[in-house]
Amino acid sequence: MTDATTLDVPEAPRKRSLTTVDSRTQKRNSAEKRFRAYGISAILIGIFFLVVLLGSILFNGVGAFQQTFINVPVYLDPAKLDKNGERNVEDIKKVSTFGYTPLIQNAVFDRVTELGIDTPLDSAKDMKALISASAAAQVRDVVIADPDLIGETVEFRILAASRVDGYLKDRVFREDLARDKNIDAVHLDLTDALREAGVITKTFNTDFIFGADASESRAEQAGLGVSMLGSFFMMLVVLILSLPIGVAASIYLEEFAPQNRFTDLIEVNISNLAAVPSIVFGILGLAVFIQFAHLPQSAPLVGGLVLTLMTLPTIIISTRASLKAVPPSIRDAALGVGASKMQSVFHHVLPLAMPGILTGTIIGLAQALGETAPLLLIGMVGYIATNYPDGLASGFLDPNSAMPAQIYEWAKRADPAYYERAWGGIIILLVFLLTMNIIAIILRRRFERRW
Amino acid sequence: MTEVKIAARGVQVYYGDTHAIKDVDVDIEDKTVTAFIGPSGCGKSTFLRCLNRMNDTIDVARVTGDIRIDGEDIYDKRVDPVQLRAKVGMVFQKPNPFPKSIYDNVAYGPKIHGMARNKGELDEIVERALRRGALWDEAKDRLNEPGTGLSGGQQQRLCIARAVATEPEVLLMDEPCSALDPIATAQVEELIDELRQDYSVVIVTHSMQQAARVSQKTAFFHLGNLVEYDETGKIFTNPEDSRTESYITGRIG
Numbered sequence: 160m161t162d163a164t165t166l167d168v169p170e171a172p173r174k175r176s177l178t179t180v181d182s183r184t185q186k187r188n189s190a191e192k193r194f195r196a197y198g199i200s201a202i203l204i205g206i207f208f209l210v211v212l213l214g215s216i217l218f219n220g221v222g223a224f225q226q227t228f229i230n231v232p233v234y235l236d237p238a239k240l241d242k243n244g245e246r247n248v249e250d251i252k253k254v255s256t257f258g259y260t261p262l263i264q265n266a267v268f269d270r271v272t273e274l275g276i277d278t279p280l281d282s283a284k285d286m287k288a289l290i291s292a293s294a295a296a297q298v299r300d301v302v303i304a305d306p307d308l309i310g311e312t313v314e315f316r317i318l319a320a321s322r323v324d325g326y327l328k329d330r331v332f333r334e335d336l337a338r339d340k341n342i343d344a345v346h347l348d349l350t351d352a353l354r355e356a357g358v359i360t361k362t363f364n365t366d367f368i369f370g371a372d373a374s375e376s377r378a379e380q381a382g383l384g385v386s387m388l389g390s391f392f393m394m395l396v397v398l399i400l401s402l403p404i405g406v407a408a409s410i411y412l413e414e415f416a417p418q419n420r421f422t423d424l425i426e427v428n429i430s431n432l433a434a435v436p437s438i439v440f441g442i443l444g445l446a447v448f449i450q451f452a453h454l455p456q457s458a459p460l461v462g463g464l465v466l467t468l469m470t471l472p473t474i475i476i477s478t479r480a481s482l483k484a485v486p487p488s489i490r491d492a493a494l495g496v497g498a499s500k501m502q503s504v505f506h507h508v509l510p511l512a513m514p515g516i517l518t519g520t521i522i523g524l525a526q527a528l529g530e531t532a533p534l535l536l537i538g539m540v541g542y543i544a545t546n547y548p549d550g551l552a553s554g555f556l557d558p559n560s561a562m563p564a565q566i567y568e569w570a571k572r573a574d575p576a577y578y579e580r581a582w583g584g585i586i587i588l589l590v591f592l593l594t595m596n597i598i599a600i601i602l603r604r605r606f607e608r609r610w
Numbered sequence: 611m612t613e614v615k616i617a618a619r620g621v622q623v624y625y626g627d628t629h630a631i632k633d634v635d636v637d638i639e640d641k642t643v644t645a646f647i648g649p650s651g652c653g654k655s656t657f658l659r660c661l662n663r664m665n666d667t668i669d670v671a672r673v674t675g676d677i678r679i680d681g682e683d684i685y686d687k688r689v690d691p692v693q694l695r696a697k698v699g700m701v702f703q704k705p706n707p708f709p710k711s712i713y714d715n716v717a718y719g720p721k722i723h724g725m726a727r728n729k730g731e732l733d734e735i736v737e738r739a740l741r742r743g744a745l746w747d748e749a750k751d752r753l754n755e756p757g758t759g760l761s762g763g764q765q766q767r768l769c770i771a772r773a774v775a776t777e778p779e780v781l782l783m784d785e786p787c788s789a790l791d792p793i794a795t796a797q798v799e800e801l802i803d804e805l806r807q808d809y810s811v812v813i814v815t816h817s818m819q820q821a822a823r824v825s826q827k828t829a830f831f832h833l834g835n836l837v838e839y840d841e842t843g844k845i846f847t848n849p850e851d852s853r854t855e856s857y858i859t860g861r862i863g
Contacts (some may be wrong), residue, residue, distance in 0.1 A: 352686075416668060418669050486706075488702060488704055488706035489708065489709075490667075491664070491700075491702055491706065492706040492707070492708060493718075494664065494667060495662075495664070495695060495699065495700040495701075495773065496695070496718060496772060496773065496775075497695040497696035497719060497722065497776055498698070498718075500667075500694045506722075507708055510840055511709065535861075
């Protein structure tokens with residue numbers, strides 16, 4: 160026993176306290192801390208860019224929702240507008256906008272003299288630079304709609320010229336006047352005076368949202384309304400075609416199709432189609448729908464067909480994913496009580512997959528709504544959407560533009576007034592996309608059921 | 611000796627290249643509880659799923675041989691598996707009620723088979739099935755609540771009620787108690803014993819005690835073979851095959 164104590168016992172490994180952290184643990188902990196820091200900084204960078212993006216869109220686009228108008232009483236001179244004095248609409252229509260222009264210029268000039276504004280401009284013709292080129296058409300439309308107004312003095316809210324509008328929105332500066340042939344300092348002085356007198360006002364511009372597009376020289380008149388309708392009809396086509404086709408295809412592939420090389424091939428190709436650049440679908444649409452099937456150019460129907468091709472893979476992939484997510488025990492349960500394959504799918508699997516299918520469809524639609532490239536090739540970009548469709552058929556078949564195509568078109572035009580409108584269009588488009596996404600979330604919440 | 615309900619002869623099942631069931635012959639009697647026991651992967655569930663052609667839903671599965679219910683070959687080309695499954699109900703390992711109300715869970719089978727002409731008849735069928743499933747007293751006041759809101763044992767009894775609602779002749783149960791606690795298990799076992807009066811019940815189980823408690827006949831499967839099939843008492847006290855004995859005494863499996 161005493162011998163044992165003299166033996167050289169190897170020192171037992173020292174017990175470590177739980178309160179001290181060893182170097183390995185320390186290393187792991189600091190690695191974790193670093194990783195979290197990376198994650199947080201990545202998110203912060205993302206948020207920063209998002210804020211910059213939204214901020215610049217709002218900053219640049221908000222101007223488009225306001226428009227400058229000149230409020231003047233216009234005397235509708237019967238001697239100029241209806242020479243026969245019969246108030247016959249056909250006669251009145253013979254007077255073109257050139258007949259109206261002097262009336263408006265006189266009205267503005269009279270208002271200027273009436274207010275006693277001191278200006279070197281001494282004739283009605285000099286008012287031209289203040290008034291939009293589309294003002295005459297605006298007045299003429301009112302007169303044609305109600306010929307009895309002729310001979311009376313009617314209060315009008317006519318569009319101001321794009322430069323005047325730009326001056327009020329800080330887009331046109333006095334320093335730049337030397338290079339500007341459309342307006343000069345004298346007119347800007349007059350604008351300031353008229354603005355103080357309350358003749359020139361800046362108000363909310365409903366026409367930008369609901370109005371038609373205008374020619375290149377009349378930025379102040381251009382609106383998104385007609386192309387919004389074009390987008391609407393396109394989305395209708397996309398929804399009506401791609402939802403049933405996509406859902407049917409995915410149900411068949413997921414639930415009924417045998418697993419073999421052929422279905423594998425189809426599966427791979429659907430995934431590949433989802434990654435095909437949209438312009439490829441555009442040229443396919445040009446070749447098949449317009450050149451081969453002779454459908455009308457620039458028509459929302461053709462746009463819708465092309466976008467359907469583009470949306471189908473998205474819908475099929477998301478539908479299949481949500482069908483896959485339904486637990487197989489539900490299928491077994493249905494088959495076990497003697498439901499047929501189809502009954503088990505339609506009574507049990509499909510309702511459970513519904514939230515996913517709807518979300519996928521709406522995301523697909525939102526993608527299609529913002530798609531521009533394929534529309535380029537079927538003639539929806541570059542078409543000046545000035546006329547509202549007269550009905551359902553013409554909505555589908557008459558040439559039209561679409562919201563993103565319209566925005567692209569505006570961004571391309573030379574007048575800086577259009578630059579502001581392009582940003583404004585982006586805001587409207589984003590509002591639509593946001594709405595669709597919110598609808599998707601609401602639908603998902605509502606249909607979601609636990610199992 | 612009761613009459614034979616299901617007669618299987620030379621049944622082979624292949625999963626792709628795997629030979630899962632090898633030449634099984636078995637006679638399952640009417641109004642009897644038959645237990646299938648055996649180690650995991652021995653093919654007892656696979657064989658069970660042959661009896662109502664649930665294996666049809668698996669692409670790679672192939673069944674050959676002859677299975678007759680009341681003398682009719684269920685793999686005959688003219689047999690519609692949907693009709694077969696109404697006649698041969700099934701309860702699964704994990705309780706799998708539909709995410710619908712308790713009432714709709716039970717009423718679904720009778721509805722799709724057109725068993726009720728009106729709401730009154732359907733109500734009767736649902737009540738009868740829930741009573742058979744020993745769930746009526748607990749569920750009668752909450753028929754419109756979701757079936758998924760019940761406890762595990764109640765869910766499994768709901769599944770049994772759902773299976774008997776279509777008035778099957780055979781009830782297949784694939785480890786019906788493996789996801790349940792002992793109290794719920796006891797309730798389900800009691801229920802199985804009652805169901806024996808009207809149905810031929812086939813139960814797959816991992817628990818030998820359960821097999822001994824609920825069944826009259828027991829089949830022991832091993833590596834895809836039916837090793838032994840006899841009265842339950844005889845299997846557990848005096849098995850003929852050494853493999854059966856090894857399994858029952860805990861040496862294999």
